[in-house]
Amino acid sequence: MATASNIPKVQAASANAKANAAGPTSCDMCEKKGLLILPVRYAAAAASGAHNLGGATALALPKGQFGDGVTAVGAKKASYFLRSVRKGFIHVYYPSTNKWQIYGVTTEGYVFNYPLDADLNPAQEKAFSCKQAGHMQLAQCISIEHPKKAGKVYLAFSDVRWTAPVRKRYETNESGLS
Numbered sequence: 537m538a539t540a541s542n543i544p545k546v547q548a549a550s551a552n553a554k555a556n557a558a559g560p561t562s563c564d565m566c567e568k569k570g571l572l573i574l575p576v577r578y579a580a581a582a583a584s585g586a587h588n589l590g591g592a593t594a595l596a597l598p599k600g601q602f603g604d605g606v607t608a609v610g611a612k613k614a615s616y617f618l619r620s621v622r623k624g625f626i627h628v629y630y631p632s633t634n635k636w637q638i639y640g641v642t643t644e645g646y647v648f649n650y651p652l653d654a655d656l657n658p659a660q661e662k663a664f665s666c667k668q669a670g671h672m673q674l675a676q677c678i679s680i681e682h683p684k685k686a687g688k689v690y691l692a693f694s695d696v697r698w699t700a701p702v703r704k705r706y707e708t709n710e711s712g713l714s
Contacts, residue, residue, distance in 0.1 A: 563666035565648050565675040571683035574676060575626055575647070575691065576618040578606045620645035620676055624695045628678065629706060632687035636703055639678050641693075646675040653700060 597603060597616060607616050626639040626647065640650035646664040650656070664675050680686050692706070705711075 563664075563668070563671060563675075565646055565664055566666055566668065566671040568674055568677055568679040570679045570681040572674070572677040572679050573691070574673075575621045575678060575693065577621050577693070578603065578616055579619045580611055580614040580616055582614050621693055624693055625650065625697045626678055627692045627694060627698055627703070627706075628680075629690040629692075629703070630686055631690070631707075632685075634707065638697060640697075647678055648675075650697065655697075 597607065597618065603616070621641050622645075623643045624641050626641060628637040628639070629635075630637075636652060638650040638652055639647040640656070640661075641647050642661055642664065644664060664672070666672070666675065678691075680689055690706075698706075
């Protein structure tokens with residue numbers, strides 16, 4: 537279960553990654569600066585135990601509006617939990633600077649900086665191979681490098697990388713969502 541008591545562990549892992557980044561064992565999936573965010577999604581598990589988490593502990597559902605529209609749907613024979621995002625793309629928009637950042641998400645849920653307008657061969661998916669302690673968790677996070685200067689930041693997940701015209705539609709808020 538993710539709690540506030542885990543924050544020092546994540547901070548220590550981040551500090552360890554920075555300390556080791558200059559060495560020959562550094563890895564680009566783990567080198568993150570700024571505010572780290574673990575992107576998650578809702579999932580449902582059968583109450584029967586059919587969905588064995590294999591020793592993993594499900595993250596507790598957060599209080600507040602985070603699950604509005606999801607957890608409001610009754611589940612008589614299942615319970616909701618949070619899990620890592622699936623393979624795809626996390627799009628990050630910084631309206632104060634009108635800049636975009638894209639992360640690719642691997643099959644295993646690791647994230648890496650993805651070129652904004654370039655297609656990478658899916659067969660050349662970045663493999664996570666770092667053996668440093670705590671780096672597996674860091675490799676699942678995205679980062680907002682300068683959070684105090686960033687202002688509002690919008691995150692979106694998609695199975696496909698958004699093209700420039702799609703990003704433009706979100707920038708101008710064509711659908712009226714915010």
